[in-house]
Amino acid sequence: xxxxxxxxxxxxxxxxxxxxxxxxxxxxxxxxxxxxxxxxxxxxxxxxxxxxxxxxxxxxxxxxxxxxxxxxxxxxxxxxxxxxxxxxxxxxxxxxxxxxxxxxxxxxxxxxxxxxxxxxxxxxxxxxxxxxxxxxxxxxxxxxxxxxxxxxxxxxxxxxxxxxxxxxxxxxxxxxxxxxxxxxxxxxxxxxxxxxxxxxxxxxxxxxxxxxxxxxxxxxxxxxxxxxxxxxxxxxxxxxxxxxxxxxxxxxxxxxxxxxxxxxxxxxxxxxxxxxxxxxxxxxxxxxxxxxxxxxxxxxxxxxxxxxxxxxxxxxxxxxxxxxx
Numbered sequence: 001x002x003x004x005x006x007x008x009x010x011x012x013x014x015x016x017x018x019x020x021x022x023x024x025x026x027x028x029x030x031x032x033x034x035x036x037x038x039x040x041x042x043x044x045x046x047x048x049x050x051x052x053x054x055x056x057x058x059x060x061x062x063x064x065x066x067x068x069x070x071x072x073x074x075x076x077x078x079x080x081x082x083x084x085x086x087x088x089x090x091x092x093x094x095x096x097x098x099x100x101x102x103x104x105x106x107x108x109x110x111x112x113x114x115x116x117x118x119x120x121x122x123x124x125x126x127x128x129x130x131x132x133x134x135x136x137x138x139x140x141x142x143x144x145x146x147x148x149x150x151x152x153x154x155x156x157x158x159x160x161x162x163x164x165x166x167x168x169x170x171x172x173x174x175x176x177x178x179x180x181x182x183x184x185x186x187x188x189x190x191x192x193x194x195x196x197x198x199x200x201x202x203x204x205x206x207x208x209x210x211x212x213x214x215x216x217x218x219x220x221x222x223x224x225x226x227x228x229x230x231x232x233x234x235x236x237x238x239x240x241x242x243x244x245x246x247x248x249x250x251x252x253x254x255x256x257x258x259x260x261x262x263x264x265x266x267x268x269x270x271x272x273x274x275x276x277x278x279x280x281x282x283x284x285x286x287x288x289x290x291x292x293x294x295x296x297x298x299x300x301x302x303x304x305x306x307x308x309x310x311x312x313x314x315x316x317x318x319x320x321x322x323x324x325x
Contacts, residue, residue, distance in 0.1 A: 264292025
């Protein structure tokens, strides 16, 4: 039995789903406790001065440098699409999304789709319109609103017996977190791991995904990274956001793309570029060793040196203590 979009919307709440037996495809993909860490994790930092640069070539270079093989795989590209304000830079730029789609198709992926479940806007398609995502060729054929996709349960999420996730995410062989490099007024920084909040369906858990806040933001970030550990990160730091992120901050040009398969290692590297000490970011501290490498000695830095691209992001007063000295 599946729950379709048509059948799902009339339901009054997630409690009515208790008897749902689950989707066999999701069961067959039940996540393991997490990835093994055989050695240092490669993370690639590449300079990209603007969105008019050859981003596809830059992303292709980073993917190859990480040794990622996507042939015959189903790939879900997960951008960070939260809110829209033409005066700032809240979302993953459409140029990065379009370039990533081109790259993964060229590398022989069996399927490449784009999916997002915004935590603020209920009308996802209005948001993609404002963010110019429809400029991507055949976008409507490629896009899945993860807030309203069919769902199935995954057993065990923090102290919850199960959590429901969209089929588009569960059936993917690889989820690519196309995150935006931003500060965050609750988590300190929002990068490739925090971006997975958009995989939690609003049609089940509401807006702004309050269930994750009840569980705890840091704990939820870690659990989402554990469940969707077949992942790759491409962080858009060409123009990031500093100060009161992830929505009300100000643009911060960093001129980089950061990539890797170890999401904690990618986020720790991004933090160092932003002048943030990853050891002081709660969710990275929680993820260290069990889900990925966070210590600098355990990350194999490729491409640009952090010292050459570091640019301190402004922090709100409550997070001044995160500054990397």
